[in-house]
Amino acid sequence: ASRFPSAIHRDELVIGAGSNAGGLLVDGLGDGILLEAPDQEFEFLRNTSFNLLQGCRMRNTKTEYASCPSCGGTLFDLQEISAEIRERTSHLPGVSIAIMGCIVNGPGEMADADFGYVGGAPGKIDLYVGKTVVKRGIAMEYATTALIELIKEH
Numbered sequence: 342a343s344r345f346p347s348a349i350h351r352d353e354l355v356i357g358a359g360s361n362a363g364g365l366l367v368d369g370l371g372d373g374i375l376l377e378a379p380d381q382e383f384e385f386l387r388n389t390s391f392n393l394l395q396g397c398r399m400r401n402t403k404t405e406y407a408s409c410p411s412c413g414g415t416l417f418d419l420q421e422i423s424a425e426i427r428e429r430t431s432h433l434p435g436v437s438i439a440i441m442g443c444i445v446n447g448p449g450e451m452a453d454a455d456f457g458y459v460g461g462a463p464g465k466i467d468l469y470v471g472k473t474v475v476k477r478g479i480a481m482e483y484a485t486t487a488l489i490e491l492i493k494e495h
Contacts, residue, residue, distance in 0.1 A: 345378040354378055355389055359396075366397040373399075404430055405437035407454055415442030416460030417481060425485055426458065436492065439469075448472065456495075458488050470495060 343361050345354050358376055365371050374393055376386045394400035406427060411419045423440050430438060439454035441447025444467065447459040457469030461477060466484035468476040468491055479487050 342375040342377065345376070345381075347379050349378060349381075351381070351385065354381065358389060358393055363393060363397060366394070366399060401435050404433045404435075405454075407437065407439040407451055409441045409443075409447060409450055411442055414445055416463055417442065417466075422458070422485070426488065429485065429489055430492065433492070438488075438492075448474075456488065456492055458484065 343358050345357060349357075354376070358374070362371065362374050366374070374390050376390055378386060391400060391402045395402060395405065404427075406423070408419060408423055409415070419440065419442050426438060426440060430436070436456070437454045439447070439451030439457045439459075441451055441457060441459040443460045444462075447457070448469065451457045451459070451469070452472060454469075455471065457467075459467045459469060461467035464481050465478045466481060466487075467474050468479065468484070468488055470491065475491065476487060
């Protein structure tokens with residue numbers, strides 16, 4: 342259980358919960374978390390708890406996304422595409438999707454994801470299921486829809 346004082350800012354509560362309990366949960370020294378903060382809404386505390394449990398790989402209640410930090414090799418607008426993919430897939434708990442800017446490090450960085458969306462060439466996207474590329478060279482304008490279809494197939 343983590344108790345927080347009245348008038349604590351939400352960001353401080355999230356950081357405090359993560360630093361106080363996150364390490365213990367990741368090390369297997371707990372089975373759950375109870376957050377108490379007198380003036381915070383129940384829904385916020387509930388979401389924060391589930392997000393922490395999902396981050397510690399203990400509970401999966403929402404779609405998981407991984408993305409690269411973006412660099413000079415990124416072949417598309419990473420923030421725009423990530424937002425578009427999230428908008429169309431956020432209702433899929435238990436699914437993990439990696440959105441990677443380029444082919445150089447993308448496949449290695451997305452090793453844990455169920456599905457991958459990777460810039461393969463300028464204006465082209467490669468789609469992965471796990472570590473295996475299943476569709477190459479999809480035009481950018483069709484790639485998000487192709488990813489959705491791929492998720493539906495699996």
